Every structure is written in C-alpha cells, then in structure tokens.
Amino acid sequence: GQQVMQIPQYQHVQEGEDFTTYCNSSTTLSNIQWYKQRPGGHPVFLIQLVKSGEVKKQKRLTFQFGEAKKNSSLHITATQTTDVGTYFCAGPEKLVFGKGTKLTVNP
Amino acid sequence: GAGVSQTPSNKVTEKGKYVELRCDPISGHTALYWYRQSLGQGPEFLIYFQGTGAADDSGLPNDRFFAVRPEGSVSTLKIQRTERGDSAVYLCASSDGGSSYEQYFGPGTRLTVT
Numbered sequence: 061g062q063q064v065m066q067i068p069q070y071q072h073v074q075e076g077e078d079f080t081t082y083c084n085s086s087t088t089l090s091n092i093q094w095y096k097q098r099p100g101g102h103p104v105f106l107i108q109l110v111k112s113g114e115v116k117k118q119k120r121l122t123f124q125f126g127e128a129k130k131n132s133s134l135h136i137t138a139t140q141t142t143d144v145g146t147y148f149c150a151g152p153e154k155l156v157f158g159k160g161t162k163l164t165v166n167p
Numbered sequence: 168g169a170g171v172s173q174t175p176s177n178k179v180t181e182k183g184k185y186v187e188l189r190c191d192p193i194s195g196h197t198a199l200y201w202y203r204q205s206l207g208q209g210p211e212f213l214i215y216f217q218g219t220g221a222a223d224d225s226g227l228p229n230d231r232f233f234a235v236r237p238e239g240s241v242s243t244l245k246i247q248r249t250e251r252g253d254s255a256v257y258l259c260a261s262s263d264g265g266s267s268y269e270q271y272f273g274p275g276t277r278l279t280v281t
Contacts, residue, residue, distance in 0.1 A: 092179045093269070102272040103270075105270060108269065148209050155212060159209050
C-alpha cells in the first residue's frame with residue numbers, strides 16, 4: 061500500500077533560521093496535504109497541493125509538490141517560537157500520514 | 168462554529184474491559200475518520216465513514232475493534248477485551264468530502280489500558 065516517508069524526524073533550530081521538511085511517497089499521489097500538530101494538540105490542516113510542480117505560500121511557509129507528484133516539501137523562513145510542533149504530510153489514500161518532523165526552536 | 172468534539176478526553180481502563188469512544192463531527196460533514204496515534208508517531212488510519220456506512224475499515228487492527236455511525240453524524244469506536252497495546256490517543260476527524268478534502272480533527276481521547 062501507499063507509504064509516505066518524512067525526513068528529518070527531528071530538527072532543532074535557532075529562532076530566525078530556516079527549516080525544511082521533506083516528504084516522499086512510494087507511489088504517485090493525486091494530492092498531498094500538510095498538517096501541523098502542536099505539543100499536546102491535534103493535527104491542524106495547513107494546505108493541500110494537487111498539481112504537479114505546484115508551489116503555494118502562506119506567509120513564511122512555502123509548500124512544494126514535486127513534478128512527479130511523489131515528493132513534497134515544506135520550508136519555513138526565519139522560524140519563530142510559534143512554529144514549534146510536528147509537521148506531517150499525508151497522502152490521499154486513507155490520508156496516510158508520514159511520521160512527521162518535530163521542530164523545536166531555540167529563542 | 169463548533170468543531171469536532173470527542174468524549175471522553177481521557178479514559179483509563181483495565182486490561183480486558185470494554186470501552187466506547189465517541190466522536191461528534193462538524194455538522195453537515197459527511198465523511199468521518201478514526202485514527203490512533205502513539206507517542207512519536209503519525210496518526211494511523213483505522214476506519215472511514217461516508218454517511219452511515221463504513222467505506223473503508225481496513226485499518227482496524229483486529230476484530231476487537233468496531234465502529235458505528237448509525238445516523239450519519241455521531242460515531243462510536245468500540246474496543247472489546249482491551250489490551251495494554253491499545254493505549255494511544257484516538258483521533259476523530261471529519262470532512263465534507265472524501266480524503267481529498269481538508270480534515271478537521273478533534274482533540275482526541277487518550278486511552279490508557281492498565
């Protein structure tokens with residue numbers, strides 16, 4: 061079945077540094093979704109990417125969907141302490157989640 | 168407006184007991200999902216309802232797990248003969264379409280089996 065893998069598993073940055081997490085699928089995805097889960101919280105939808113090569117921005121967050129629709133990335137520019145949490149990508153089939161990248165930010 | 172709610176927020180039960188976890192989706196959302204999440208892992212799919220019917224229950228780990236959604240809104244996840252390995256946070260999510268639509272998650276029920 062579909063598998064979604066994320067790297068890195070953990071990332072610790074100084075406030076103001078950039079952060080990127082990568083998501084790779086074993087199969088072509090019709091779409092990919094990104095979620096953020098704060099410590100002790102539940103996943104919150106960030107964005108859905110559908111088109112090959114699509115790039116979407118939300119303030120300091122940039123999301124990309126690969127040309128082959130098998131990989132995706134989330135890049136955060138100039139991290140802030142409010143960015144702390146675990147970022148998950150999820151494929152469409154049964155919303156298969158990756159293991160997530162846990163981001164910690166040192167103020 | 169009201170989001171997805173789940174009750175109870177915490178449940179501690181003894182090994183071998185039966186538990187029911189409830190999910191109240193956003194009003195009007197036709198799709199409802201159950202996941203479970205262990206510490207340090209992503210949510211693991213259990214079952215998906217479209218309306219009243221289970222469209223996909225392939226994620227249920229074994230026949231001790233069962234879920235219903237009799238009127239197409241509230242859903243109950245039922246676990247029989249609980250085992251310590253069932254301890255996890257059980258998340259419910261709803262959306263207004265299939266899996267290609269944004270899913271709204273509830274706060275989860277933390278189940279601890281002692």
